Amino acid sequence: AQSVSQHNHHVILSEAASLELGCNYSYGGTVNLFWYVQYPGQHLQLLLKYFSGDPLVKGIKGFEAEFIKSKFSFNLRKPSVQWSDTAEYFCAVSQNSGTYKYIFGTGTRLKVLA
Amino acid sequence: GAVVSQHPSWVICKSGTSVKIECRSLDFQATTMFWYRQFPKQSLMLMATSNEGSKATYEQGVEKDKFLINHASLTLSTLTVTSAHPEDSSFYICSAREVWASGLYNEQFFGPGTRLTVL
DSSP: OOEEEOOOSEEEEETTOOEEEOOEEEOOSOEEEEEEEEOTTOOEEEEEEEOSSOSEEEOGGGOEEEEEGGGTEEEEEESSOOGGGOEEEEEEEEESSTTOOEEEOOOEEEEEEO | OOOEEEEOSEEEEOTTOOEEEEEEESSSOEEEEEEEEEOTTSOEEEEEEEETTSOOEEOTTOOTTTEEEEEEETTEEEEEEOSOOGGGOEEEEEEEEETTOOGGGOOEEEOOOEEEEEO
């Protein structure tokens, strides 16, 4: 069965620290990859997405992610976090066939200390 | 573009009653809509895939008689929680996939969610 793993469940950082959140998936076919953010009490927002082409994807709010096909990974990065980045981050993977449904990772709860 | 709305944004109901949640694609046509459920501090779990004009496909463990899904048009899908109980309290999120979307560019657009509280 397909699965998406986010190994970091809780991350605490100080402001200005660098961030890297891991996302690994198990699916051998062509995939589309996404990172979403959910601020406390708010709805899901798309941070960035990968369909094809350059494996380094830049998103909103200074986030970027790198698709490494050989490692089945799509890690999220930000060079310098801010207090306002405190939120939950979800990685999602969709297959490019069949139902096209998304599989979400379990999420990583990020807390940035001011 | 690609805006998805949900109504209501929150609802409180008594145990045993039924609640209908609407999901609309406002500026595009959606062949497929998806319904997710999110418990507090947890991830989104896909409940069902809804295709316009046909029966929904439910994920394993989701009771289709409990969660009725209707996708009557290319811009509207509804989720009805029948005979709701406190354990059905959750955040319900829908998403929609555009009609023209190809396999290479498979993106879902998410609604803001509906918070259901069953007393």
